[in-house]
Amino acid sequence: MATRFYKVYDFSQHGKEPQELYSVRTISLDNKMICLVRLVDGYYAIDDRCPHAGARLGMGKCTEEGMVVCPIHRYQYNAKTGRGLPRQGDFVSTYPVENREDGIYIGIEKKWWQF
Ligand code: FES
Secondary structure, eight states: OEEEEEEEEEHHHHOSOOSOTTOEEEEEETTEEEEEEEETTEEEEEESBOTTTOOBGGGSEEOTTSEEEOTTTOOEEETTTOBBOTTTOOBOOEEOEEEOSSEEEEEEEEOGGGO
C-alpha cells in the first residue's frame, strides 16, 4: 500500500485560507466522500459518512474543541483521530492532509496497481 495525494485546494485559485476556521466541507475525491475540517493548527480529513445513520458530516459543523458534529442526531467525531464520544463507541476513518507550498492535499491509500 502507498498513499497517493490529491490536491483539493490550489492556493493560486482559492487563496491561502480556502476555508473558514472551524468550517467543514464535503469533498468528493477518488470515489470517496471526505469531510475536510479546518482547525487552528491546520486541516484534517475524515470520512464524510456518519456511521450512525449515514448523514453527511460535511453538512454539519465543528466545535472549537475540534469535534465534528453530525447534522442529524448530533453525534460528534474528533477531526484529528476520527473517534466518536465515549458513549457513542464508534469512529470514522481519517486521511492524511498536507499543507504544501501550492495548496492543500489529501492522501488516499492505494494498492500499487491503482496508481
Ligand atoms: S446520522 Fe449522524 S448522528 Fe445520526
